[in-house]
Amino acid sequence: xxxxxxxxxxxxxxxxxxxxxxxxxxxxxxxxxxxxxxxxxxxxxxxxxxxxxxxxxxxxxxxxxxxxxxxxxxxxxxxxxxxxxxxxxxxxxxxxxxxxxxxxxxxxxxxxxxxxxxxxxxxxxxxxxxxxxxxxxxxxxxxxxxxxxxxxxxxxxxxx
Amino acid sequence: xxxxxxxxxxxxxxxxxxxxxxxxxxxxxxxxxxxxxxxxxxxxxxxxxxxxxxxxxxxxxxxxxxxxxxxxxxxxxxxxxxxxxxxxxxxxxxxxxxxxxxxxxxxxxxxxxxxxxxxxxxxxxxxxxxxxxxxxxxxxxxxxxxxxxxxxxxxxxxxx
DNA sequence: ACAAATACCGACTGTAATACTTGGTTATAA
DNA sequence: TTATAACCAAGTATTACAGTCGGTATTTGT
Numbered sequence: 001x002x003x004x005x006x007x008x009x010x011x012x013x014x015x016x017x018x019x020x021x022x023x024x025x026x027x028x029x030x031x032x033x034x035x036x037x038x039x040x041x042x043x044x045x046x047x048x049x050x051x052x053x054x055x056x057x058x059x060x061x062x063x064x065x066x067x068x069x070x071x072x073x074x075x076x077x078x079x080x081x082x083x084x085x086x087x088x089x090x091x092x093x094x095x096x097x098x099x100x101x102x103x104x105x106x107x108x109x110x111x112x113x114x115x116x117x118x119x120x121x122x123x124x125x126x127x128x129x130x131x132x133x134x135x136x137x138x139x140x141x142x143x144x145x146x147x148x149x150x151x152x153x154x155x156x157x158x159x160x
Numbered sequence: 161x162x163x164x165x166x167x168x169x170x171x172x173x174x175x176x177x178x179x180x181x182x183x184x185x186x187x188x189x190x191x192x193x194x195x196x197x198x199x200x201x202x203x204x205x206x207x208x209x210x211x212x213x214x215x216x217x218x219x220x221x222x223x224x225x226x227x228x229x230x231x232x233x234x235x236x237x238x239x240x241x242x243x244x245x246x247x248x249x250x251x252x253x254x255x256x257x258x259x260x261x262x263x264x265x266x267x268x269x270x271x272x273x274x275x276x277x278x279x280x281x282x283x284x285x286x287x288x289x290x291x292x293x294x295x296x297x298x299x300x301x302x303x304x305x306x307x308x309x310x311x312x313x314x315x316x317x318x319x320x
Numbered sequence: 321a322c323a324a325a326t327a328c329c330g331a332c333t334g335t336a337a338t339a340c341t342t343g344g345t346t347a348t349a350a
Numbered sequence: 351t352t353a354t355a356a357c358c359a360a361g362t363a364t365t366a367c368a369g370t371c372g373g374t375a376t377t378t379g380t
Binding site: 223 | 324325326327328329
Binding site: 025027028029044046047050057059060061063064065 | 353355356358
């Protein structure tokens with residue numbers, strides 16, 4: 001198991017997607033701006049997430065991303081595993097019969113701990129996490145800007 | 161919270177120390193050999209652990225390391241925090257009153273998750289982990305080589 | 321007094337991952 | 351047919367990881 005800032009970025013982005021979702025797709029540009037994560041980096045992360053069916057992309061204007069399945073069915077472990085690939089680090093190859101019993105001992109212990117962490121993260125899903133925050137109805141959800149493509153004066157895109 | 165191979169090394173080493181401890185100090189050279197971690201790297205990790213009072217070093221021949229306090233009082237979180245320093249990554253500085261309510265939302269959610277992971281790891285101590293492995297009495301504990309300094313033919317040190 | 325063992329310490333290094341950039345190509349809605 | 355957005359591949363700067371090297375400080379046994 002591995003839990004780095006990369007996984008954190010992914011979880012944060014998925015959390016944002018969960019909050020903003022429901023009324024049409026969410027663009028990476030929005031997430032990028034809100035969460036302060038570079039757009040291209042988000043694209044890379046979402047390529048991983050899409051590979052694991054955790055998100056579904058819609059191309060073209062008005063496009064963006066949806067969650068790949070209901071928020072209740074996406075665990076934190078799912079997200080982290082998708083981007084922060086699992087590092088199997090035992091030197092004895094994970095098999096029980098390595099000569100040196102002492103070496104395997106701590107390996108087994110670590111593996112047990114690792115499993116516990118994994119199970120824990122598997123037990124938390126996006127919906128729960130959002131629910132627990134209890135901030136869903138306080139205007140924290142971004143206003144959908146009028147989806148008409150007349151964002152000529154918003155300044156975020158090149159002048160049209 | 162961060163959970164990388166560095167933290168894993170530290171936990172593994174502390175686990176080893178817990179198992180071998182009780183009858184005198186354990187040298188880093190032993191841990192290095194048993195766990196396959198470079199000696200100098202262990203020294204760096206133990207410098208961190210010592211700074212947080214998790215271990216106590218004894219110099220000179222026959223020296224080594226003891227746990228800084230009973231194994232029951234050392235949690236996995238203690239160990240990981242000592243070596244894998246806590247990355248505070250919120251862009252709003254952790255304060256609740258940042259202008260943009262939306263940004264803080266996911267940050268708070270993440271912080272909550274982070275706290276949960278921390279609490280979880282805090283709830284597991286070294287003694288429990290060793291107990292759970294159930295391997296304490298299976299010859300997994302290293303034999304203490306005769307502490308006499310006559311290791312002339314062991315070949316591990318430069319010929320004396 | 322001396323030599324060896326061990327912790328302790330700081331600086332350096334190769335490798336890999338992270339986080340980001342650049343410059344595209346598709347697909348789709350207006 | 352044009353702008354929007356996902357999609358894609360390659361490159362880059364920074365950092366963390368893991369380890370090396372060469373030393374100093376203490377303590378023990380002879």
